[in-house]
Every structure is written in structure tokens, then in C-alpha cells.
Amino acid sequence: MTKVLQIGAGGVGTVVAHKLAMSPVFTDIMLASRTVSKCDDIAASVKGKTGVTIATASVDADNVAQTVELIKSFGPDLVINVALPYQDLTLMEACLQAGVHYLDTANYEHPDTAKFEYKEQWAFQERFKEAGLTALLGSGFDPGVTNMFCAHAQKNLFDTIETIDILDCNGGDHGHPFATNFNPEINIREITANGRYWENGKWIETEPLEQSMMFDFPGVGERKAFLLYHEEMESLCQNIKGLKRIRFWMTFGEAYLKHLDVIQNLGLDSIKPIEFQGQQIVPIQFLQALLPDPASLAPNYTGKTSIGCLVKGTKDGKERTSFIYNICDHEETYKEVGAQAVSYTTGVPAVVGAEMIATGKWRQPGVWNMEQNDPDPFLERLGPSGLPWHVMDM
Missing domain, CATH: 3.30.360.10 (Dihydrodipicolinate Reductase; domain 2)
Structure with a gap:
């Protein structure tokens, strides 16, 4: 049994929840967000389309202690972060404290400075290694x-x-x-x-x-x-x-x-x-x-x-x-x-990346960008998951 906690219930979150329910890997799913009513609406859609029941919860992803409490109470193998990029660092910290693997789709954004970079997420490298945990960064479409x-x-x-x-x-x-x-x-x-x-x-x-x-x-x-x-x-x-x-x-x-x-x-x-x-x-x-x-x-x-x-x-x-x-x-x-293609192209790779960690194909302790892993198993799953890809020689 593989348990997964998804944090974030926006457009991408809608796709991720549906695709987690369709995945052969995940058997126990919880969706959490600051606004639990959004989670409940997505859960109802997932139930209607797939027959799978997913649990919902309220969480403030800016609050490390509250997030750790939720992670420990549910006991997932992995947290999928599809909240806002401002919350990447607090969610990585929460995963370390709770002892679970981490995945996101976009790198950290500074709330007070209009720039985005990996430096502050890469700084978690040694702590994730020492904890024996995997953090996969940018498992969306671009990046991803x-x-x-x-x-x-x-x-x-x-x-x-x-x-x-x-x-x-x-x-x-x-x-x-x-x-x-x-x-x-x-x-x-x-x-x-x-x-x-x-x-x-x-x-x-x-x-x-x-x-x-x-x-x-x-x-x-x-x-x-x-x-x-x-x-x-x-x-x-x-x-x-x-x-x-x-x-x-x-x-x-x-x-x-x-x-x-x-x-x-x-x-x-x-x-x-x-x-x-x-x-x-x-x-x-x-x-x-x-x-x-x-x-x-x-x-x-x-x-x-x-x-x-x-x-x-x-x-x-x-x-x-x-x-x-x-x-x-x-x-x-x-x-x-029930989502547009921009959300879909981000959400599907998040689930495929989560499958890579859950099945052990990409479970290397530390903080990793996508291309540091073997592309073959990921790309083999991408098409069947809804995003067929092609190579055209120019």
C-alpha cells in the first residue's frame, strides 16, 4: 500500500488528485489545502469520475508545525506539493521533520523579490541525504x-x-x-x-x-x-x-x-x-x-x-x-x-514523478532535479498517463 498526501487544490491540484486516483501505484490518497471546501469539491469530482474515495483536510502550508502534524497523523510515504511556490521551503522542512519524501512542480519563489531560483532548495541537499529521503524538484512540464x-x-x-x-x-x-x-x-x-x-x-x-x-x-x-x-x-x-x-x-x-x-x-x-x-x-x-x-x-x-x-x-x-x-x-x-491543458500538462508529470519515487525507481536520498534521474522509466509512463510524446528530426 502506498499512501500519498497532496497539498494544493488549484487547477493543477485538480489534475493531480484525479490522476493519483487513476494510478496503479497509490492506494490511499489525502488532499489538503487552506480551504477544505475546494478539496471536498475535487474529491467529489474524483469519486464521480473514478469511483475512488480520497480523504480531505485543512492545512496552512506556511505553518511547518501544523503541516508536520497533518503528515504524521495521515502517515504518507510521499508529499506532493502543488501549493504555491512561496511554500516550497516550509513544505520541504515539514517533510524532513515528519520523515517523508517530497515532490514539487515549480521552484521556490521569494514573496518579496520577483525572482525564482533553486539555490535555497538545493541547500537542503545534505539534510535530505542524512535523513535517507528523496526530494524531487520541478516535476511539472516545464520544468519537468x-x-x-x-x-x-x-x-x-x-x-x-x-x-x-x-x-x-x-x-x-x-x-x-x-x-x-x-x-x-x-x-x-x-x-x-x-x-x-x-x-x-x-x-x-x-x-x-x-x-x-x-x-x-x-x-x-x-x-x-x-x-x-x-x-x-x-x-x-x-x-x-x-x-x-x-x-x-x-x-x-x-x-x-x-x-x-x-x-x-x-x-x-x-x-x-x-x-x-x-x-x-x-x-x-x-x-x-x-x-x-x-x-x-x-x-x-x-x-x-x-x-x-x-x-x-x-x-x-x-x-x-x-x-x-x-x-x-x-x-x-x-x-x-475537468481541467484545461496547461494544468493537465503540469499535473500529470507530478503524478508520474511520484510513481518513480514510490516504486523505488528514483529513490536516491538527497535533493534532485529531474534530469539527474534516468529518463527512461519516466518517459515510458508519461504517454500511458495521458501525455504522449514524439521525436521529430528536423
Whole structure:
């Protein structure tokens, strides 16, 4: 029997709960969040779609002692963190104190500084090793599956890898003039930050959305993609041997960029508190309250996502260029688990990563990024779990 505790009941959490119930590995599931009514709604959907009953609980993921108490009372083998990235460090601490394995889908975000990096999570390495526990970082899609695509390229497709371009396209339409596909605060922070890419051993910084290129995305077509900084590059540049350059690109439509421009011009993307009628408010959190909940976008979402890694290098002495990718349909994912494809592509890999730990395929004490593990068993499970992947030689 494998018991798992999931913390977080947003759009991604909806997918994870359904997929845990469908997994052959997990037999006892608990879903916890600050708002237990959200957990109960997801549990009812899971029961209706799969017949599996999952337990629910209330927990403040910012409170280590409270989280430890819940973990010890339920007794899981593993905690899946799909709460907010601000809570990664407290949940890692709680897992250490309670003696359970840990998994998340996105790296730590500093609440007071608009940046994201692995440094503070990597600092847990020795403590997890000494405790004999595994912490798996970034088991979503990007980061997550994109790391696995790179590891697969390194292990099975190339002798040497020179450049990697991670390309993320959401070709879907949710019908709103402006909305974000995951937590608005995290999403807008990510996009309005300076771009960065790694080349010849150093980081090169660009202005936000300064660089762009056209790319023909399988299943979607040609779209303009913009260079961003994204966290998986921080570990991939260290773990893909011989790499000379890695970049990350994401597509945005004209309407999205127009709204983003207005938001920035008005200062609504600021994380610095301002005083309003005697109260302190954070502009980006106020904006978040005005925007649609990402989970609410799912029923009317049409179109597809297309995300992959364009890898260039050599094989058997010849130059090779391969695009390793997945296409995911918003309408199909809604039918299956009641969520849109952006949530689905993050939630499914979280469950597959959890299976890797639970079955012992990836159970190495310490703190690990995805590509530091064998990609083969993960990618073998990814397709049957709902995210088939393909390799196209260019």
C-alpha cells in the first residue's frame, strides 16, 4: 500500500488528485489545502469520475508545525506539493521533520523579490541525504518533462549536445480578453522579469520580451515566441554535458501583450505594498483578485498546447537536430479530469514523478532535479498517463 498526501487544490491540484486516483501505484490518497471546501469539491469530482474515495483536510502550508502534524497523523510515504511556490521551503522542512519524501512542480519563489531560483532548495541537499529521503524538484512540464526530454536526448539520441531551445506554445483560446493559465501573480512576475539565457558558461540578460522568433509548433502552427528566463535552465546548464547554449521561449498573442503593457504602465504588476484608504495592498495581488481563477477557464477552453525541446548536436559523427515534444488538447483534458491543458500538462508529470519515487525507481536520498534521474522509466509512463510524446528530426 502506498499512501500519498497532496497539498494544493488549484487547477493543477485538480489534475493531480484525479490522476493519483487513476494510478496503479497509490492506494490511499489525502488532499489538503487552506480551504477544505475546494478539496471536498475535487474529491467529489474524483469519486464521480473514478469511483475512488480520497480523504480531505485543512492545512496552512506556511505553518511547518501544523503541516508536520497533518503528515504524521495521515502517515504518507510521499508529499506532493502543488501549493504555491512561496511554500516550497516550509513544505520541504515539514517533510524532513515528519520523515517523508517530497515532490514539487515549480521552484521556490521569494514573496518579496520577483525572482525564482533553486539555490535555497538545493541547500537542503545534505539534510535530505542524512535523513535517507528523496526530494524531487520541478516535476511539472516545464520544468519537468522538458528536463526529461533533454535527458533522453543526452542518453539516447545524441553523442554531443551543443544547443537546446525549450519552446512553449499555448495555442488555445479561453474566450476572456485577458486571463492567466496559472496563478496570475506568479505568471505575470515571470513574464515581466528580465529575460536570461546561458551561453558559453555565463548568463546573458535581456530586457523583458526583447527577443522573439517565429517557430512552427506541431499541432498549432507558426507562432511568435519570446525569450524568457525559466528555472529549468539553471539546472540543465549544469547537468547536460558539453552544452554551449540553452534558451527558453514562450508564445503570447497580441491581445495578451497589449493588456500586459497596460498593467505594467499602471503599476499593477508591482509587488511593493501601497496604502489605500488606510490599508496596505499589494497591486499584483489586487489584480489577481480581479482576474478569472485559472481553474475557471477550463469549461470553455479550445485549442492545443505544443511544448518541446529543440536539440542540436551530433550523432555518429554527423550533425543532428531533433524536436522532442508533446501536444495536449484543452477540450480533451476537460472531458477527462475537468481541467484545461496547461494544468493537465503540469499535473500529470507530478503524478508520474511520484510513481518513480514510490516504486523505488528514483529513490536516491538527497535533493534532485529531474534530469539527474534516468529518463527512461519516466518517459515510458508519461504517454500511458495521458501525455504522449514524439521525436521529430528536423
